[in-house]
Structures are given as structure tokens and as C-alpha cells.
Amino acid sequence: MQGGGVITLLSLYVDLALGLVLSFLLLSLLVSGLNEAFVRLLAIRSKFLWAYLRDTMDGSDKEGRSWLPASVREVFAVLPFTRDPRPRHSDQPAPPEAGELPAQETKGEDAMINLLYQRVREIDHPKQGRTSIANLPPGRFATAVMELAAAEDGGVEGLLAKLKAMGSPLHGHLKGVWESAQRDMERFRTGVETWFDGEMQRLSMLYRRYVKWVVAALGLVVTLVFTMDGLEYAKTLLRDNAFRASVTAVAESGPDAYGELKARCENANPVPCITDTLSQPALVKVFDHALVSLSIPEEGDPAVHWNGPTWWDRLTTLSHWPGYLMTYVALLFGAPFWWDVLRRLTGIRSRR
Template identity: 75%
Template sequence: MYQGAVLSVYVDLALGLVVSFLLLSLLVSGVNEAFVRVLSIRSKFLWAYLRDTMDGADDKRGSWLPAKVRDVFTALPFLRDPRPRHSDLPAPAEAGGMPEERTGDSMINLLYERVREIDHAKRGRTSIANIPPSRFAVAVMELAAGQDGDVERFLAKLKAIDSPLYGPLKGAWETAQRDLDRFRQGIETWFDGEMQRLSMLYKRYVKWVVAVLGLLVTLLFTMDGLEYAKTLLRDNAFRASVTAVAEAGPDAYNELKARCTGEDPMRCVTETLSRPALVRMLGQALVSVSIPEQGDPSVHWNGGSWWDRISTPSHWPGFLLTYVALLFGAPFWWDVFRRITGIKGRR
């Protein structure tokens, strides 16, 4: 029985830590997703790549898709919008004529004409954040059809305007041995590989955002993982003492009396058990919310105590533990939670 009780304590401790890390990781993911949606990062990322691929880098400002992490999250969201202007018109029956020279946005507008049926406006710009490889291949074939179906003439136009798209399409055309169906499949395969590479690049940049948000959440809530673990163990010991009082009578009253000195024991026990360790830890955030027994919830500014916790070196190892845990992400902690509790995921 003693081993079972000890095991129960460790399971409670593990579940408490996992749930807290899961909730904070979900908060980080939610803030990141809100940031991405409000600033249309995914859509801008896609169209910046397409501008580089179809029209080439801007002569004055270089690549539309910056190489540095700092530029991606400063220039791309705020300073440069690579997306074409939104249009409510359906795609024309025939693709527009190829430009005579590279103008910086000529080919991208021709592509947008072929895919804008699935678009809706977002602050005057396209909101398309994903183009399936098959749809991109069809759009390219439609552009080639606009040159009387002469792929060689279409490629010559791309070469004349110095479009970076010329190289991949020329290679696909030669590999297909001038077979239109194989040419379309080659374009689809090439673009699918490019989208996978772009997704990996996007995820690399997002990791930096998650790292920054994880640090901010840890410091905002001053979530000391080591202190939280100790609080969980104290709560477990307190519950055990309350149970001992109920089963053994006044002889087991000493620990309970030490916790509730000068208070009504019943009220003290009720209030303590109704405020679990996680609630108490989150109550030490920079701004906390309390819900009294009667009346409306109130918001408290804890600037003084928050700064004391931040500036106390003994809390820093616990902050580091929480921060590293958040870097694993919500999916990791959800999987750990399922394994501990035995919850089976849906197929």
C-alpha cells in the first residue's frame, strides 16, 4: 500500500507538470497563430517566394523573401507586401499576353489571374496562402496556351524577360521530351518539391517566434517549474493530512492546525483545496484575475511582487526549466499527457 501511495504522488506530480506545460504551450501557439493570421504571414511568405521565382529579385531592394530571420519578421510583415492586389473578377477565358520586359510584377499578375477564383480580399490584397501543385501546373499550362500552345515560344518569352522560372520549366520541358502531359506532371513535381522546401524554411522562422513568445510567457507568468513541483508535493501532503484527520481523528490534526493557525479549519481547508497549485502559480503573473465568492471578478496589478520574483536568482533555474519545456511545443506535451492518462487518440 505504501508503494501505491508513493506512486500516486509521483503520478500526480507528473500530471500537474505536464498539464501546466501543455496549457502554457497552447497559449504560446495561440499567440503565434494570432500573430500569423493578423499579419497574413503565410500568404506573404508564399507570394514573396513566387515573386522571386517568377519575376526575380527587385533591383533596388533585392529578394522579396529576405534571407535573414530579422528581416523576415520586420520587413516582410510590416514594410513590404509582396501579394498582388485582390480582384473580384473571374479568371479570363484566355491568359493575358506575356510582357515584353521584366517589370517586377508582370508574371506574378498573370499567375494571379489564373488562380484568383479561390481568393477573397484581405485589406485589399490576396489572401491565398496555398496553391496546390496541380493548380500551379495547370496555371502554367494556361499561360503557355496563351502563346498559341507553343511551349517553345513561351519559354523563349520567359528567357527574354530574364524570369527565374525559365530554368526549371526548360528542364521540365527537356525531360518530358516535349510531351505536354509529361511536361505538366514535371511542373507539378517541381512545384511540390519547392513548396516542401518553403514549408521547412517557414517552420525554421516560426521556431524563432515561438522561442521569443515562450520566453515572454515564462517571464509574464513568472512560472517557476521547480517551485511549482514543490507546491504540487505540498498540496498532496496537505490532502493526505486532511484525509488522516477524517480517518484517524484529532491525533492527526497537527499539520492541519499548523496550516490553518488562527482560522476556521473548515474554511481554511475548503479555500486551500479550491485553489490548486496551478491557480496559485498563475496568480503570481504580472496581471492576475481573482474570482471572489460574491461579486464580480477583479483584476490585480502585481508589478512589485512580479519584479521581485524576476530579480531573484533562486527562481531562474525554475524559469529556465519552464522555458525549455515550452520549446517542445503543445503537441509534445499532449502526447505525454495521453501516455500518462491512457487516453487513446483517434485514428
Template identity: 75%
Template sequence: MLSTYIDLALGLILLFLLLSLLVSGLNEAVVRMLSIRSKFLWAYLRDTLDGSDAQGKSWLPSKIREVFGSLPFLRDPRPAHDSRPAPSESSEMPAQEDKAQDAMTVLLYERVREIDHPKRGRTSIADLPPERFSVAMMEMAAREPGGVEGLLEKLKAMNSPLYGHLKGVWETAQRDLDRFRQGVEGWFDSEMQRLSMLYRRYVRWVVAALALLVTLLFTMDGLEYTKTLLRDNGFRASVTAVASAPGAYDELKARCAQADPVPCITETLSQPALLTMLDQGIVRIALPAEGDPSITWNGGAWWDRLTTPSHWPGFLLTYVALLFGAPFWWDLFRRLTGIRSRR
């Protein structure tokens, strides 16, 4: 009896692990295709260095709908890619009080573009090391006549939000250049941690949407899968009992409804319950013993299954399980099976 429950637990964990990996793969594909990480970084940099755009709207998304709309598709905050190495000296900062369009963002990219490679004409930088950012600030300060003081005056004249941050770091460092560089590095590192937390919060909504999509496309009923696992275990026990209990053969023959139940038994034992459940999706993938795999449309049966209220609690169970994520289910699977981590 204990082995039956262990098989049930392993089967459920394996199902949720595989589907969670599918959700994670889809999420990573969407993130890479739309360059979401890079856009998040440069949206933050534009807000921090140059402030909001002319319409007074922040580049960084503030609402969930902006994650699914404006940031990935409509507003691209990334600078245009430049394959040239960073120049020996920084370009001149605008002297007028009315700041040039994204002047600080362009100047920063000019100092860090050596670590860039093109992606559809835009920068692909998605991770800016704090050390590189602090060095870029020092290079900009070295270009100004008054050093850091001159840079701060230019930032104040441009009404850049970066002025307040650097001014505080400069005063805390007591006007020591080395301590100022370290302070800028520490400040930017903490800002990147905050940005990462914001990014993960938005990604949770994307994962939730993808988990719902996977659950509905595969119509994966977690409760039905549990019953299928238990039924398969009972069926296998009946097959095992044939050798010692001749009466069990009649039960198997009645279940298979054939003159010779051996082919039916062989087919049932060779097809795990997981493959049986995956056949309920919007498309059906057949893996015959002989011949090539085939993919067939299963829209009619899928829609009937999707609109059957008795399956909805199972769909909800699967959806909630996928929200835990693949790392959770892998850790649970590893603990239950005794697989040790390399660490």
C-alpha cells in the first residue's frame, strides 16, 4: 500500500515538474524574443538619468498592463546599437538648462557600449555591472572642468534625477574621489537589486498567464490524473495476480472486452498514465511502435473537455501547482527520490 502512495506522489510531482518546466521555457522564450530584461534596465536608466519623457510618463512600467503592452511592444527605451568602441573622451554634456533628449542615457551608453552586441538595431545590454557604471560616471566627471563638482552642476542644470543621488554620495564621501567611486558603485548595486525585485514581481504575472495557458491547452486535470495513476496501479496489481490467482484472468478479460486480453494488457502497461493525459490536449501526438510519430488535431474533444464543469476543479489544482514553479517541484522530486545535488 505504501508503494502505491509513493508512486502516486512521484507521478504527480513529475507531472507538475514537466509542465512547470514548459511554463519556464515559454517565459524565457518570450523574455529573450522581446528583450524584456534589457528594456527593463534601460527604462530604469532613462528614468534615473534623464527623468520622464516629454509627456511626463515614466519609461519603467508602473502597472501590470504596461508589462504586457507598452514595454514589450510600444515603447523601446534602449539606445541604438553602436559597434564602435568607447571614445577616449566623453562627449560634451548639454550646457543649456533645457536638457537634450535622453542626453545622460546616450552618454552612459557611449561609455559602456564595448560590452554590447547588436539585437535588431538596439543595444542588448541587460546587465550593467556596478563597477562599470561607477567608472563611467568617473569618466564623465573627468571630462568636466570642475571634476565631480562640474558634473553635478551640469546634472542640476539639466534637472536630472541623478543629481540628487550623486550629490548625496559626494557629500557622504567628503569629496574624496576614491570613496565617491565606491559610493556610486554601492548605490548602483542596491538600485539593481531593487530593480531585480521589481522585475521578478512583474514576471510572476507573466508566469501566471503562461501557466493558465498551458493548463487549458493541455486540459490537464490534476484530479483525473490522480485517479488514472491509482487505477493503473490497481490494473498492474491485477496483472501480477494472474500467476497466483487464476480468477484474476477473467477480470482482465472482461475489462479489455477481447477474446485475447494479452494485447490490451501489453498496450496498457506500456503506456504510462502521463502519456494518456497528454493525449487530451488541443493536438494529439501519437508515438506508434512502428512508423513515424504523427500529430493530429484534437480540437473537438479538447473543447468538450474544456467546457465540462466536472474537470474545472482539476484544472484549478493543476494551475495552482504550476504557480509554485519548476524549482519547487524539482526540489521535492529530488528529496523524495534521494537524488543528491552536486552542491
């Protein structure tokens, strides 16, 4: 009997862990999906790339402001809505020869960014009249630089002189690579590719640092909209598992184990009550507290219910807030973390 009790208790805890992990995984996937939808809708990745390229190749704008955001506030306020750093889309193929840089000793009006876009626009497609390029391969960037150098008198030396005269920040980077390559063209191309690859890795780290704030905000919204109380859900899981165990006990032991069923279905017909309870697991019932819920009856079409008053009462009940905090912290770990935990608990092997 002791062995059976230990196994039953262990099974309850395993079911509890799986239920919590699965619920956190589903909510984390929802947060990730919302984040990806905003990123695609507002073309955030593309704007980050071209803001960096403008700062690196042409420098700050006329007012001396950097195109790349310097704070989280600017990510929400500047990049998505104003000062779009992306060039205008063009459906024309790249010209056979790269254009020359301005000869005057002043900063050209976005000369470098426009020349670069001419060399890479064959891989572009429009998005609201702007370029949608969000990933520029280092090899493609290095080839574009070599083509720009070929268009100048004196090759790389001439390109560096023009960049210096224009006040382009790219001059210092390319000059360092040129000196390191000992003025060898092939080594210079490889050096530019390596340098740009490192810059893209740094930009990716900067992008992820900003995105985590977006994910944190979305996680809070999802937790409050669904009013997902992690502590209450754990208790519901344990009660649900105990009820299922009592159903099994009735089937195996007869009427002597009828106590739990009688308590649960005291004012209803036991058979429909048991059927309804077993067909609505805790994972389904926990989402009934959302601002909008969905019900699928046995007959008829699915129905959407507005739970505004009930949702507000639940949201303003302070006893639920420790559970909300637990859920919110869990969502900050992200969907990959909870998928890995679920995979370890269930033994699912990862395919690489």
C-alpha cells in the first residue's frame, strides 16, 4: 500500500508540473507571437539595420541626432513611428557600375546609404514604400564596398579620401581594415566582411536588449488580460487530479470510494457531472477567467463571451496578485525555456 501511495503522490506532482509548464509554455508562445506580429507590422528589424548603417556610413542627421535609438523610450517612440531610417524602395536592378561619391569636402546628403542601397536592392521587396531588407549578409556588404572602391580614382585609397572629406564615420573603420590588410585587395575584402559580421552581432545584441523590454510589457498585458493566477491554477490542478483519481477508485473499488464524487456532484446527476468535469481539464477552465472567453458546447456553434465585470472583480482582488506575479515572472523566462523544461519532463528528444 505504501508503494502504491508513493506512486500516486508522485504521479500527482508530475501532473502538476506538466500542467504548470504547459500553461506557461502556451502563454509564452502567445507573448512571442504578439511580439513577432508587432516586429513585422512596424518593420523593427529593418529599421534597426538601416539606422545603424546610416550612423556608420553617413553619420548623424542634420540636427546632429543619431539614427539608432539610445534609450528604450526611443525604441517605442522614434523607430516605429517617426524618422524612418530606411531608404525608399526601388524596383530597378543595381546599376552596372557604382556611382561616385560627392567631390565636395562636406557631408554628402545620405550619399553612402543611397549608394549602398543601389548595390543591394536586388534582394529587396517593398514594405510601405520603403526597403524591407532586415538582414544584410557580410559578404554582400564587402562586395558593395569593393564596387564603390572600384568606382573611385585610386581604388581603396581614393574611396578612403572621399570618405574622410565627407566626414563619414566609415572612414575610420575601413582605414583600419585597409592598414591591417597591408593594402592587399583580397585581404581587405575579407577584413571588411569580418568587421561587418562582428558589427551585425553587436547590433543583434542591442536589438535583443530592447526587445526584452517589449516582451516584458507584453507578458504583463497577457497575464492581466487572462488573469492567470499561477497559484490558483496549481491548486485547481491538484483538485482536478484528485477528482480523477476518485473516479478511478469508484470504477475499481465500488461505492465505498464514492465520497469525493458525491461532494463534487451533490446537487446534480453524478453521471453528467462526472462527464462534464472530465471533459474540461484544469488547463481549459483556467482560461475561463479571461476578459473574453470561448465556449464550445456539445451541440451548436462555438460562442464568445464578454467577461468584463467578472474579469474586473477578479483583477482587483488582491489575493490573486501573488499568483499573477508568479505567472508574470514565469513568462519572462520565455517560450524556449518552458519548451526545454517540457521536453525534459516528457522525454521528447530535440531535433537539431
